[in-house]
Amino acid sequence: MPGHRAHAVRRPAWWRAPRTGGPLRRSTSDRMAGGVAGGLSARLGIDANLIRFAFILVALGAGTGLAAYVVAWLLVPAEGAPTSIGRRALADRRTVALALAFITVLVVVLLVMAAIGLTFTANLVGPVSIAAGGLVLVWRGADTEERAHLAELVGRTPLIGSPERRTRRATIARVGVGVILAIVGLANLVASRGPGLATVRAVLAVNLVIVGVLVVFGPWWLRLARDLAVERRERVRNEERANMAAAVHDSVLQTLALIQRAASDPGEVIRLARAQERELRAWLFEGRSPGSFNDADVATIAQAVSMIERDVEASHRVAVATVTVGDCELTVALRALLAAGREATVNAATWSGAPTVSLFVEVEPGQVSVFVRDRGKGFDPDAVGPDHRGIAESIRARMARHGGSAVIRSAAGHGTEVELIMPRTVEPS
Amino acid sequence: MSDTAAAGRARGGKVRVFLVDDHHLFLSGVRAELGDAVEVVGDADEVGAAIELIGERLPDVVLVDVHMPDGGGQAVIEAVGRIHPEVRFLALSVSDAAEDVIGVIRAGARGYVTKTISGPELTDAVERVAEGDAVFSPRLAGFVLDAFAADPNAAGGAVPSFDPELDQLTPREREVLRLIARGYAYKEVARELAISVKTVESHVSAVLRKLQLSSRHQLTRWATERRLL
Numbered sequence: 001m002p003g004h005r006a007h008a009v010r011r012p013a014w015w016r017a018p019r020t021g022g023p024l025r026r027s028t029s030d031r032m033a034g035g036v037a038g039g040l041s042a043r044l045g046i047d048a049n050l051i052r053f054a055f056i057l058v059a060l061g062a063g064t065g066l067a068a069y070v071v072a073w074l075l076v077p078a079e080g081a082p083t084s085i086g087r088r089a090l091a092d093r094r095t096v097a098l099a100l101a102f103i104t105v106l107v108v109v110l111l112v113m114a115a116i117g118l119t120f121t122a123n124l125v126g127p128v129s130i131a132a133g134g135l136v137l138v139w140r141g142a143d144t145e146e147r148a149h150l151a152e153l154v155g156r157t158p159l160i161g162s163p164e165r166r167t168r169r170a171t172i173a174r175v176g177v178g179v180i181l182a183i184v185g186l187a188n189l190v191a192s193r194g195p196g197l198a199t200v201r202a203v204l205a206v207n208l209v210i211v212g213v214l215v216v217f218g219p220w221w222l223r224l225a226r227d228l229a230v231e232r233r234e235r236v237r238n239e240e241r242a243n244m245a246a247a248v249h250d251s252v253l254q255t256l257a258l259i260q261r262a263a264s265d266p267g268e269v270i271r272l273a274r275a276q277e278r279e280l281r282a283w284l285f286e287g288r289s290p291g292s293f294n295d296a297d298v299a300t301i302a303q304a305v306s307m308i309e310r311d312v313e314a315s316h317r318v319a320v321a322t323v324t325v326g327d328c329e330l331t332v333a334l335r336a337l338l339a340a341g342r343e344a345t346v347n348a349a350t351w352s353g354a355p356t357v358s359l360f361v362e363v364e365p366g367q368v369s370v371f372v373r374d375r376g377k378g379f380d381p382d383a384v385g386p387d388h389r390g391i392a393e394s395i396r397a398r399m400a401r402h403g404g405s406a407v408i409r410s411a412a413g414h415g416t417e418v419e420l421i422m423p424r425t426v427e428p429s
Numbered sequence: 430m431s432d433t434a435a436a437g438r439a440r441g442g443k444v445r446v447f448l449v450d451d452h453h454l455f456l457s458g459v460r461a462e463l464g465d466a467v468e469v470v471g472d473a474d475e476v477g478a479a480i481e482l483i484g485e486r487l488p489d490v491v492l493v494d495v496h497m498p499d500g501g502g503q504a505v506i507e508a509v510g511r512i513h514p515e516v517r518f519l520a521l522s523v524s525d526a527a528e529d530v531i532g533v534i535r536a537g538a539r540g541y542v543t544k545t546i547s548g549p550e551l552t553d554a555v556e557r558v559a560e561g562d563a564v565f566s567p568r569l570a571g572f573v574l575d576a577f578a579a580d581p582n583a584a585g586g587a588v589p590s591f592d593p594e595l596d597q598l599t600p601r602e603r604e605v606l607r608l609i610a611r612g613y614a615y616k617e618v619a620r621e622l623a624i625s626v627k628t629v630e631s632h633v634s635a636v637l638r639k640l641q642l643s644s645r646h647q648l649t650r651w652a653t654e655r656r657l658l
Contacts, residue, residue: 319545323571323610356545358567358612362574371611417611 019045026078033153034073034138063127070134078146089141094227098140099133101217101224106132108213112206113185148403152425239401246394250343251279257350258315275315301368302327304338305361308345312357316349319356326363328424333402334368337422340406343394344372344418352376352416370420378410395420444559447488448472449479449505450521451497455544459492459521462548467555476500480508483516489559493538495522495529503529506536519558521546527572535641540564562630563637570609573598573640598636605632 020042027038030048037055041048058065074086089095106129114122142150255276262268298304302324309320330338341359348357354376361370381391391408395418399406404422444467450456451474460469470486473479476499483491483505491509493502506518518538522530523545530541539558542551543566554564565573577598598606601622608618615633619626 321543321545321567321612323567325571325574325610355547356612360567360571360607360611362607362610373612375612 015047015050017041017045017047019043024076026073026076028079034069035078036069036072036076039076062123063131067127067130067134070131070138073138074134081143085138085141089137092140094231095137095140097224098228099136101221102136103129103133104217105221108210112209115206115209144400148400152403242393242397246398247283249394250339250346251283252276254346254350272315298330300327300329301334301338301361301363304330305359308338308342308359312342312345312349316346318349318354320345320349320359321356322359322361324361328363328368333404333422333425336398336402337368337370337404337420340395340398340420341370341372344420347391348372348374348376348416352378354415365424367421367423371417373415373417375415378412378414378416380412381408381410443468444490444555445470445488446555447483447486447491449491449497449502450494451475452494459551462551463555464548466552476504479505483509484512487513488516490555491516491518492521492555493518493533495520495533501529502533502538503536506533506538510537517558517561519554519564527575530569530572531576531640534569534637537641539637541569542566543568563633565606565609565633565636567610567612570606573636574603574606574610598639602632602636605629606636
């Protein structure tokens with residue numbers, strides 16, 4: 001039947017999906033949690049949602065689907081990543097200890113629940129502890145981008161959402177669920193053992209088990225928690241240092257580079273030094289950080305863009321051709337986006353040698369994109385050493401810290417284009 | 430290529446250009462930048478004289494400043510366009526106001542460039558306009574993207590709804606305008622999208638037509654509101 005065949009060629013079956021060759025990789029574009037289903041879909045040519053449904057179905061039984069998913073998350077590298085999360089996580093001793101601690105707590109809790117009569121929990125011990133331990137490894141081993149995605153995922157999850165999003169209703173719901181669980185547990189206990197001395201003995205036994213476990217594992221758990229707190233403080237400090245390095249780079253180091261280039265012109269050197277001095281004072285004594293848009297008079301994207309145009313044209317003697325499409329209020333993430341955009345513009349003005357730098361900013365409902373383009377010398381982005389903080393810190397890391405992305409296209413002799421994209425999320429007010 | 434432009438080319442091989450600007454310094458600057466690439470057949474520094482002289486000399490392209498006393502470039506384009514529709518206009522300005530730029534385009538200019546444009550680029554733009562194509566600078570592309578924003582909320586709710594025939598840009602037109610706004614030349618746009626320069630030109634001309642024909646009242650309102658943002 002030719003007609004039938006033509007139909008089959010034109011429209012593939014509903015459960016099919018485009019198939020790609022190559023090894024199995026977790027998808028970074030089509031993902032709900034870890035991108036495992038998206039990756040399997042691309043490898044097998046089966047619709048991703050169908051695979052997700054299968055995982056959920058198997059998870060409903062005894063949590064096996066969940067455990068399988070988390071294990072795949074650990075073992076399969078993400079698209080473009082050299083190693084799997086599992087390999088990275090296992091290399092860190094503290095991460096392994098944390099996962100083990102988590103597993104022991106869970107096993108104990110589930111066994112105690114089984115002992116007091118919730119017998120179905122005994123079946124969950126294996127899968128759930130694998131899944132939970134695995135998730136700990138995933139969290140600790142994930143790169144910045146994936147971690148941001150995870151944080152967003154957790155933030156959206158009911159009951160355990162991050163504190164900023166915690167509302168009155170969520171608190172009531174959480175307390176409600178906890179109380180119901182406790183009542184069910186107690187009821188089970190009473191029902192299975194009957195009233196009287198037996199119940200008291202059972203409760204005593206359960207408590208003894210808990211105390212015993214606490215005596216055995218307690219100190220270890222405590223130490224781990226303390227270690228984690230220390231580590232967290234350290235990370236916050238590191239992040240602060242990175243922010244500060246980016247700010248210093250944007251202002252002081254850039255000005256020093258300009259001064260070196262203008263060494264033969266004393267008037268220019270003095271002007272640059274004065275401007276830098278003013279900026280540093282404003283930062284150190286008034287808390288207005290250089291290169292960012294914290295001033296009260298810069299509240300929208302369009303204002304920030306014209307500020308970049310003004311500043312860069314004044315200090316670098318190039319024309320900045322700015323085009324802004326749409327406008328919106330600046331948020332923390334958008335301020336970071338524009339700070340990275342300013343840095344890219346300054347880089348183009350300083351190094352490209354082109355007389356004009358194009359700066360295009362477009363505000364769309366879901367994202368804000370910034371394009372900085374010059375027709376100058378260009379460079380090989382892969383050949384830039386890690387000691388060049390401008391691209392690594394001020395642009396790439398700054399974007400990643402706020403959940404955005406940066407792509408730099410350049411080739412010697414063909415100019416440079418920097419593409420920065422920041423998703424627009426509704427910030428808690 | 431139009432008859433006038435063809436005739437101009439046949440006579441001297443060069444596009445005949447007329448300049449209108451009330452800044453004398455700028456007039457001489459543009460003359461120097463254009464150099465020998467085109468034939469400058471005259472200039473004027475005010476609206477009345479410009480209308481008269483253009484009618485007399487019938488140039489291929491008029492480079493007209495947006496901002497001038499007595500109605501600016503818009504007045505010149507409207508007056509000349511009624512009698513000599515074959516004369517083409519390219520607006521040239523330092524003005525940033527969307528209102529003024531959209532105004533001259535809707536009056537009939539075939540393009541808009543800023544005064545920071547380099548000599549060769551300006552010559553190129555003049556020749557393009559002489560051949561009947563549209564010339565979009567990055568800034569004009571940005572204004573148009575803004576005016577035709579897909580989502581009314583994207584530009585602070587200042588975007589009106591248009592007459593359905595002309596109110597939408599096609600996805601391809603949008604892509605072309607985005608690249609122009611990012612600073613790509615037509616040739617670079619063509620390479621990036623893997624299409625010919627001619628196709629880029631026809632997309633841009635289509636956008637120009639939509640800009641000139643869609644409901645006047647609403648576009649003007651958009652431009653006015655945008656200025657207040």
